Amino acid sequence: MNDAASDSRDEAKSVAPGTEFVQLFTHHQRRLFLYILSQVSSPIDAEEILQEANVVIWSKSAQFREGTNFLAWVTQIANFEVMKYRARRKRNKLYFSDEFLETVSKEALERSDEFEQRRVALVECLAKLRPKDRDLIQQRYAPGERGKRLAAELGRPANSVYQTLGRIRRVLMECIQRRVAEESANAK
């Protein structure tokens, strides 16, 4: 297989990815999405970049060496797609500098394991939300929702909706924080 990959690039493209690759690919989709999101902050944009990256990852599957760090490999590809996205958006607003993204993405990759713990905590914390708050969060994060239309749909002033969403996320952050702290205390 390695021979095939090095001998001819065209041939490498046509080789179907192996089972292990597919598993790794599937398994890391979420992580990769969150990695991209930490740099672009809009879930919808992050999703688009993820799809662009997926196409590249898939087409380069033969270049991946089994046993090496898959996440490190795909995040490199994602970084490149984020750069392309930023170049496209140059004229629109970009919040952060390249230096910022580099620092943030490096840290995100290094501490990626810690996020798994938070994910479990989030599930529990969501269950503890007031139903009304949970509904609002669900609506805010509905597929394709950018948040701007939400206020109009709810017939509420935009500001009050943003404030409520901010409050709910604050509650969730604190709850996750507490859970993670409890977990690590129990583990000791």
Place this chain on the structure above:
Amino acid sequence: MSNPALIAELTPLLEALCEDRMTPLDAARLERLVLDSTDARWFYLSYLDLHGSLYWDAAGVGSATALSTDEIPVHIDAPKVDEPVLAPASTMTARSRRLAGRGAALTVAAACLCVGVIVWFAASGHNQDQLAVGPARLRGVDSLNVRSPEGFNASLTETRETLNTPVVRHHGPAVVIAVPPVMTDVVDDTATAVAATVPAPPMSPREELDSHQVVSAINTEVRRGWELSEVAPSGVADDSEWLRRVSLDLIGRIPTLNEAESFLTNHRPGKREELVDRLLDDGAYARNFTTIWTNLLVGRKSEPRVDRAALQKFLRMAFAANRPWNQIVYDLVSAEGSSSENGATNFLIAHLNNDALPATAVTARIFLGQQLQCNQCHSNPFTKTQQTAFWELHSFFSQTASVPRHTRDPRTGKDRVTHTDLVTRDAGGPIYFETQTGLMRVAYPRFNGHDVDAGPETNRRAALARLMTEGDQPQLAATFVNRVWSHFFGEGFTPTVDDIGPHSPASHPELLALLTRQFVRSGYDTKQLVRWICNSEPYQLSSRFGDKNQTDDPTEGQPPQFSHMYVKAMTAEQMYDSFVVATKANCAGGVDWTQAEAQRQQWLSQFVINYETDENDETMQFGGTMGQALSLMNGSLVEKALEISLGTFLDEVVRKKTDEKEKIRQLCLAVLSRQPSPSELAAMRKLVRDDSASRGSKNASKHAAGAEGYQDLFWALLNSNEFALVH
């Protein structure tokens, strides 16, 4: 991470970032903080991790396995058709649609919308206990051949009984009716029927309350809401305010001068109830409800095939005779024949464009309070209705067609369309639709868990009409109750009046359930429902805020508590008709009724813009301000209104041998249905005289007004907000 000051500074910045409302200054500040400290960096990453996780789990981009879950049940008694799978051509269409459509639509994601949400629900676990208990697994109801009436009835009873056991759950003060057949395992239960997702109010106890009991039950429920939300109601509206309101709501116009005078000088107790009864028996009530429902059913600007007058005649007779609502709906859904002879056919004739897709969307929305239009293309993760639900309902309309009929005009020798026939064709079999992944699927006629024979000999629309309207139909009833309530209060129980379901909790779920139940018990008696509402305590209240109900303001996003009357803008029709009542402008020069009606339609049509969507949406470009109305009003009408010429109201007042005060009083009463206060009266007298003097009125002096003065006063009154609003 334990630096409260840092968190306090970061949090608002991150909130702004996530909602894309950050200023460059904020961004610079956030960047600095994050680069400077590890703590801040970690907090930033955690926050965005939360932001992303919420999206990922809600929107369900992830799971590739989701692709296989959009299964469709195959129906037993229908001719089976093998599903064409993954035709390359359809994949192409799906792709181009994705590209053209929502910017963020994704190759994998799109297919998984609903599954992600299931993952969300399952993972968070919060809904499991709530939903798993839903008793009505409508799938369990045997498939049924609707052609036999006995079979139909038997099966309907069965469904009714399953529906009779709803789950009511308390979440603190707000009570949510958890609806029985919400899916816990959507994966194998994709075909949840259309009707099944709407609150099924408890149908027992079975006793029917009398009118007074219902009114007092309304009062009790609404008062309970006041207590829970800690508001105190405003005072009772005075007779003028209430008379004007009830007239506009019931008969679509302000009271005439005579009506106002006789109501205000009447001091018998119970005069409000008497007036409600009298107005309900007035032909104007039927006309008003006809206007409202014509607009809802076919829009203000319907396509030329629609015989609007015939539909109005059908509705006018139905409302005047107080036909049960379920029968009216039955007629509208099952109608056949000529657009001019059977007015009910025009509802569907209006919606058979675009392969009859609007017929499906509008039927579900108007009668069943279900917003299915999105399900045409994808399953809806929040209402948990599946794409299939749209197409199953849609397949009931697959035999329906409208055929224009021509006759030769003997004079010109040309063909002329005289009317349109709504016909049912002998066609059978399923209909086809495409999922977001480009798979072709089939859908058979199925409603609320009932399969209908898909053979060509079944009249599917008649079957649908029966399934929708026969017996206890909580969903049909709740949708109507909510709409009528919202007509009178300006706010329904749900944020969107025709979107009812577990995803849209009602402000007063018990009250909605109670009214729904009693409405069904009353035999879908529209006038009875109106009586309950108009005689209830909240309907008597003033529209002014009191000291203790400032928070009761649905425009601020609060659920309505009905602790004061919410102010409504007049509809264009109310505006026109009230203007005509106040000014008698239409009587100037003596036009007949047909001419008057043509004038009215012409005036109304200026405000409407029709969108050619699959839901036949249209927009009323009418903000309800009098200035707007007057500026658009056809010039001659306004001119006539202010003319002092035979027949107009202004002319009558000016000519009458009454004194200045009385003339002003009458103008005020005619336009605002109330007496001017002493200070208003003084101000108006001054205005009238000054104006007359400055305009050089012939007979005016410092002490007596001329006609021009009254003209200006009348004009000013008609331009006031008080005239333009329903309060």
